Amino acid sequence: MKKFLIIITVMLLFLSCKELKRNNPYDPASENYIKITYKGDVWYPPNTEIKSIIINNNIPVIAANKTDGPGYCIIKLYDRTAHIIGSTGSVLGTFTDITDICSDSLDNIYIVDSKPYVQVMDKFENFTWWSITYTAGIGTLGIECFNNNIFITNNLDNRILKYQNNGVFVDSKIITATANGLFTPGRIFKSSTHLFIVNQLKKTEIIKMDENLNIIDDIIFRSEVIDGVNVDGQLQLLTEKAIFRVDNNMVVLLKWGDFGEGPGRVLNGKLITFNSQNRCVYVLDGETLKMFGE
Amino acid sequence: MKKFLIILILLITFSEILLSADPVALKYYQYAVMYHKKNDFKNALTYYNASIKKDKKFWQAWLGLGICYYNMKKYRNAQLIFKYVLMLKPGEQTATKYYNMLSGIKDSKNGIADKKDSGKKTKGDMMWRSAILPGLGQFYNGEIVKGYAYSIIYFASIGGIIKFTIDQREAVSDYENTNYDFENKYKIAQEATVKTYIPIAIAGVVWALSIFDAYLTGADDVSGQKLGEFEMKDKNTIAFVMKKSF
Numbered sequence: 001m002k003k004f005l006i007i008i009t010v011m012l013l014f015l016s017c018k019e020l021k022r023n024n025p026y027d028p029a030s031e032n033y034i035k036i037t038y039k040g041d042v043w044y045p046p047n048t049e050i051k052s053i054i055i056n057n058n059i060p061v062i063a064a065n066k067t068d069g070p071g072y073c074i075i076k077l078y079d080r081t082a083h084i085i086g087s088t089g090s091v092l093g094t095f096t097d098i099t100d101i102c103s104d105s106l107d108n109i110y111i112v113d114s115k116p117y118v119q120v121m122d123k124f125e126n127f128t129w130w131s132i133t134y135t136a137g138i139g140t141l142g143i144e145c146f147n148n149n150i151f152i153t154n155n156l157d158n159r160i161l162k163y164q165n166n167g168v169f170v171d172s173k174i175i176t177a178t179a180n181g182l183f184t185p186g187r188i189f190k191s192s193t194h195l196f197i198v199n200q201l202k203k204t205e206i207i208k209m210d211e212n213l214n215i216i217d218d219i220i221f222r223s224e225v226i227d228g229v230n231v232d233g234q235l236q237l238l239t240e241k242a243i244f245r246v247d248n249n250m251v252v253l254l255k256w257g258d259f260g261e262g263p264g265r266v267l268n269g270k271l272i273t274f275n276s277q278n279r280c281v282y283v284l285d286g287e288t289l290k291m292f293g294e
Numbered sequence: 295m296k297k298f299l300i301i302l303i304l305l306i307t308f309s310e311i312l313l314s315a316d317p318v319a320l321k322y323y324q325y326a327v328m329y330h331k332k333n334d335f336k337n338a339l340t341y342y343n344a345s346i347k348k349d350k351k352f353w354q355a356w357l358g359l360g361i362c363y364y365n366m367k368k369y370r371n372a373q374l375i376f377k378y379v380l381m382l383k384p385g386e387q388t389a390t391k392y393y394n395m396l397s398g399i400k401d402s403k404n405g406i407a408d409k410k411d412s413g414k415k416t417k418g419d420m421m422w423r424s425a426i427l428p429g430l431g432q433f434y435n436g437e438i439v440k441g442y443a444y445s446i447i448y449f450a451s452i453g454g455i456i457k458f459t460i461d462q463r464e465a466v467s468d469y470e471n472t473n474y475d476f477e478n479k480y481k482i483a484q485e486a487t488v489k490t491y492i493p494i495a496i497a498g499v500v501w502a503l504s505i506f507d508a509y510l511t512g513a514d515d516v517s518g519q520k521l522g523e524f525e526m527k528d529k530n531t532i533a534f535v536m537k538k539s540f
Contacts, residue, residue, distance in 0.1 A: 017459050017490050018466035020483050027476040038474045264473025 026264055028294070035294050036256050038264030039280055042289040045075065045082045050271065050284055056103045057123060058277040060289075063098040063111060072098050074109065074121065085125055092119065093127040100188075104145045104165050112141040112152065118167065130167025134159070142188040146195055147211050153185035155200050160185055162213055173213040180205050180218060189228035191235050191248050198225050206250065219250045227272045229281065236281055238272040243283065243292075256292075257283065263290065319348035323355050330358060335366045353382035357389055369396050398514050417512030421505050428504035435511060444504040451500060454493030462486040 022030045026037045042060060044050070047068035054061050060077040071088030072095035086093050097114040104110070107123040116138045117131040132138070132152060139156030149170065152161040162170040175183050178199075186200030194216060199205035203224035208217040223239040230236075234253065237244045242258035243266060257266035271284040280293035326341030342359040345352060360375035373396040379389035415435045424431030429445030432438075465486035469479040 016463070017487065018463045020466050020469070020480075020487050022480065024470055024472065024476060024480075026473045027480070029476065029480075037476075260471045260473035262472050262474040 024260075026259055034254060034256060036254075036281075036292055037294070038262070039291040039293050041263065042077060042282060042291055043080050044077055044289055045084075048075065050287075050289070051098045052101045053271045053273045053282060053284060053289070054101055054103050054109070055273055055275040055277075055282070056109055057107045058275065060273075060275070060282060061101070061103070061109060063095075063101045065098070072096060072113065074098075074101070074111065085121065090115065092129055093121075095119070099141050100143045102143045102145045102150070104148055104150075106165075108165070110143055110145065110150055110165075112143045114138055114141075118143070118150065118152070118163075120167075130163070133161060133169060133172065140186070140200075142186060142197075144188040144190050144195065146190045149211060151188060151195055153188045153197055155184050155186060158184055160188075160197060160209070160213060162211075171213055173209075175207065175215075178205065178207065178218045180220060183207070187225070187227055189230070189235075191230045192233045193248060196228060196235070208248075208250075217249070221250055222252070226269055229272045229274045231274045231281065236272060236274070238266075238269045238283065240269050241267055243269070243272065243281070263288070264292075266290070316349040316352065319345045319352050319355065322348065323352070323358065326355065326358055326362075330362060330365075333365070335362050338362050339366075351382060353379050353386065356382065357386070360389065360392060364392060364396075372396060415512055417509050417514065420508035420512040424504040424508040425501075428500050431504060431508035431512075435508070437511065440507065444500055444507075448497055448500045448504075451493040451497035455490065455497060458486065458490040458493060462490050 023032045024030050025032045025034045027033060028037055044062060044064075045066065047066060048062070049065040049067065050062045051065065051072075052063040056076075062075050062077065063072075064075055065072050065088075066075070066084065070084060070086065073087055074085040074095075076083040076085070086095055088094060088096060090096060095111065095113045099112055099114070101109055101111050109121045111119045111121065112132075113119075116134055117129045119127055119129045121127050132141070132154070134154055134157050136156045139154055141155075142153040144151050145165065148165050150163045150165055150167075152163070153159070154161065157174070158176045159172050159174050161172045164170060175185060175197075177183050180202070182199075182201055183205065184200040185197050186203070187198040189196055193210075195209045195211065197207045197209065199207070203226070204221050206219045206221055206225055207215055208219060209215055221237070221244075223242070223244070225237050225239060227238040228235050229238075231245075233248075235246050235248070235250075237246055237250075242255050244252050245254040245256070246252050257264075257269070259265065266283055266285045268286040269283060270286070271282075273282045274280070275282065278291075278293065280291040283290045283292060322341045322345035326338045326345060329335075329338035329341060339359065339362050342355050342362060345355040346359065349355070356375055356379045360372045360379060363369070363372035363375060373393060376389045376393040376396065379386055380393060383389070415431075420431035420435050422431075423434050424444075427445060428448040429441040429443070431441075432444060433441035462483070465479075465483040469476070469483040472479050
C-alpha cells in the first residue's frame with residue numbers, strides 16, 4: 001500500500017508537467033494559427049514623433065516631427081536609413097504641425113498640416129499645392145485618397161471635402177450630428193468600396209460613405225477606433241489595445257494584437273497601414289513601429 | 295512434484311508404523327494422512343494431534359504434523375516439530391532434511407536462533423522498507439553509508455523532479471503566452487520537458503536498486519513470515535513440543 005502511494009505520488013508529480021502542444025495562436029507552426037503574427041519592429045530615426053504613416057512605392061513613409069533637427073518633415077524609411085524631406089516652415093515644401101498624409105496610385109504624397117492647403121509631393125520629391133475650402137477655420141485635418149479623388153476632413157468645419165487629385169474641388173458635406181448624437185469628422189480611411197470617418201467626439205461611431213459623400217451607414221463599433229486600413233478588401237481597425245479585422249459592415253472577423261506577452265502585443269495603438277509588397281500591416285504602438293504579417 | 299514426494303514420504307512412513315503404533319493412534323494417523331493427501335491441512339492437523347495425544351512417541355505422526363505445518367508455511371512450528379522428531383528418532387532422514395532446509399544451515403544445531411543473533415535482517419523486512427523510502431531498508435540492516443547514499447540520491451532526485459517540473463510548467467506557459475520568438479520558446483519548453491525525465495529516471499533507478507540491494511543483502515526469509523513469532527493456533531501441540539524440546 002505504501003509502495004503504491006509512493007508510486008502514485010511520483011506519478012502525480014510527473015503528470016503535473018504541462019502538456020506541451022504547438023497551439024499558440026500566433027505561432028505560424030501552430031495548428032491554431034490565426035494567420036497573423038508579429039514580424040519585428042521597423043527602424044526609424046530617433047527623436048521622431050510620427051504623425052502619420054503610409055506605404056508609398058512599397059516604402060514606409062512617415063510624416064513626423066523630428067525634434068532634433070528639421071522639425072516637421074516627411075521621412076522615407078529604408079533599411080536602417082532614413083531620407084528626410086522638408087522641415088518646419090510656412091512655404092512650399094515645409095510644414096507646420098502635419099496631421100495626415102496619403103498617397104495615390106501615381107505615388108504622389110498628399111500632406112495636410114495646419115495650413116489651409118494641401119501640399120503634393122510627387123515621386124521625384126517636387127512639391128505643388130492647392131488650397132482647401134473652409135469657413136470656420138483649419139482644425140485637425142484628415143486626408144485620404146479614394147479612386148484618385150482626395151477626401152479631407154476638417155473638424156473645425158464639421159466638413160468632408162472632396163477634390164480631384166489635381167486640386168479641383170468636387171463636393172463637400174457637413175455632418176454635425178447623426179442619430180447617435182453630435183458628430184465631428186475625425187480620422188478618415190477607406191476600404192476597397194467605401195470611405196469611413198470616425199466621430200472625433202465619440203470614436204466608437206463611424207460613418208460609412210460612398211465616394212459621392214452619401215452616408216451609407218452609421219455604425220457603432222465595440223471599441224474606440226483610432227485608425228483603419230484596407231487589406232485585401234477587408235478593413236483592419238486599430239483600437240488602442242487590439243486590431244480588428246472586419247468586413248465592410250464592421251462585422252468583426254478576427255481580433256488580434258491583444259494576445260500574450262512580448263512585442264507582438266499592441267498596447268498603445270496610434271496608426272496603422274498596410275504594405276502590399278511584403279504583405280505586412282504596420283502598427284505604430286506607442287513609439288514602436290511594428291510589423292505584423294502571415 | 296513436491297506434493298508427490300510428500301505423499302511418498304507419508305506412505306513410506308505409514309508402512310513402518312503398522313507394526314509398532316497404538317491402534318487408535320494409528321487410526322487417527324490414517325485419517326490424518328488421508329486429509330493430508332487431499333491437502334486438507336486443517337483436518338490433517340487435527341488428526342495428527344489426536345494421534346500424538348494417544349501415542350506421544352509416535353514419531354511418524356510428529357513427522358506428518360511437521361510436514362503439515364511446513365505445507366501450511368508455518369515454518370517455525372514445523373522446525374520445532376522436526377527437531378522433536380529427531381529427538382525421538384535421531385538421524386531420521388526426512389526430518390533431518392526438512393530441519394536443515396528450514397534452518398538454512400546444514401547440520402546446524404541452533405538454526406533460527408543463530409540467525410536472530412547474527413543481527414542480519416530478512417529480505418522481506420528490508421525490501422518493504424526500501425520500497426517506502428530508498429535507503430530505509432539499508433538503515434534497518436545497519437548499512438548506514440548505503441542508506442545515506444540511497445536516500446540522499448533519492449531525495450535529490452525528488453528535488454530535481456519538483457524543480458524541473460516547475461521549470462517545465464513555466465517554459466510551456468512561456469511558449470503558450472508568447473507573441474514572438476516562438477521557435478526558441480518552443481525549443482526551450484521541449485528541453486524543459488525532456489529534463490523532467492532525468493530525475494524521474496534517477497529516482498526510479500535508485501528506488502529499484504535499493505529494493506534489489508535489500509534483496510541481495512538481506513538474510514534469507516525462511517518463511518516469508520517473521521522469525522521468532524510462534525504460531526499458537528494449536529497450543530497443545532506447540533506447548534508439548536516445546537516442553538519436550540527444551
